[in-house]
Amino acid sequence: MKTTLTAAALGATMLTSAVQAQDTIEMTSSFGSNLPILGTAALDFVAKINSISSDVQFEHFDPGKLVPTLEALDAVSNGSVDAAYSTSGYWQGKITAASLFAAVPFGPEAGEFLGWILYDDGAELWQGMYDEAGYDVHVLPCGIIAPETSGWFKNEINSVEDLEGLNMRFFGLGAEVMERLGVSTSLLAGGDIFPALERGAIDATEFSMPLIDARLGFYKIAKYNYFPGWHQPSTLFELLINKDVWEDMSEVAQNQVEVACLANITTNFAEGEAKNFDAMVDNVENNGVTIKQWDPAMLELFESNWNEIAAELAAEDEYFAKVWADLTEYRTGYKNWSTNIYLPRDR
Helix, strand or coil, X not given: CEEECCHXXXXXXXXXXXXXXXXXXXXXXXXXXXXXXXXXXXXXXXXXXXXXXXXXXXXXXXXXXXXXXXXXXXXXXHCCCCEEEECHHHHXXXXXXXXXXXXXCCCCCHHHHHHHHHHCCHHHHHHHHHHHCCCCEEEEEEEEECCCCCEEECCCXXXXXXXXXCEEECCCCHHHHHHHCCCEEECCCHHHHHHHHHCCCCCEEXXXXXHHHHHHCHHHCCCEEEECCCCCCCEEEEEEEEHHHHXXXXXXXXXXXXXXXXXXXXXXXXXXXXXXXXXXXXXXXXXXXXXXECCHHHHHHHHHHHHHHHHHHHHHCHHHXXXXXXXXXXXXXXXXXXXXXXXXCCC
């Protein structure tokens, strides 16, 4: 964490000799600033916190400028980077429960997810996960988006046989389902996906929402875009701050960071909801994309395999079991509300 002096502080020094230092937090983002919704969310958070705080200022860095995307957690924990804007699903290979705080197959949509995080046990379990795994980080929810698409394919997928043998970029717990169905999956950062498609290292991919995927050019190689995003009904993003850096902040600065993240959740979600339908139209009319809906039988297959995998992970990992039980209990209660208060889905 670097310390700099603002112009106002320099002026105060000249007048009163009482200098107030301002802390600069170097923050790596897991998403390039050229990406709408994902990348702009990190930029928007920095703009928000820097506009309201006189104690701390954040400096944004694109993936790879400080550390590669998939190394951000370790870098923040060991103090080589002050902070990271990311999603815990990227740490699935390090912590079994990590993706439960990112995106859950057939799991909660945005409102339900935020309810669990902010007003139930989610935030406490999230921090506890990092503490128990030995990472010296403080975590805050700092963004959320609605469902993503569930994949870009070169050919139509009409049965499980069409999936078998594919090499596919896939994220989080959904990758466990695809592996079970004969797909070989790999987790690639956003900027690495198109080159992998282009050279044939992968046959298919999922990444994010239509507007974001269009920016990355997947439609140039894979023309079939499948919906709904069963693997990511919503995706939660985190701000990780090195624990020593966090504890060195004043209480006011900590509160300002929390407020900026809560505001960022609102704008991140709204941007995703506002900008994707035009991107879908453009994909079809100008990019030659065919939009496909998964057959109900395929969705049932995905879900039944996910339920088996969740049970297996809970049996293998104590902390996963703890989080899964808490989320399941919360969702059972939430269903009493959601099935009564919202209009039927088929209206």
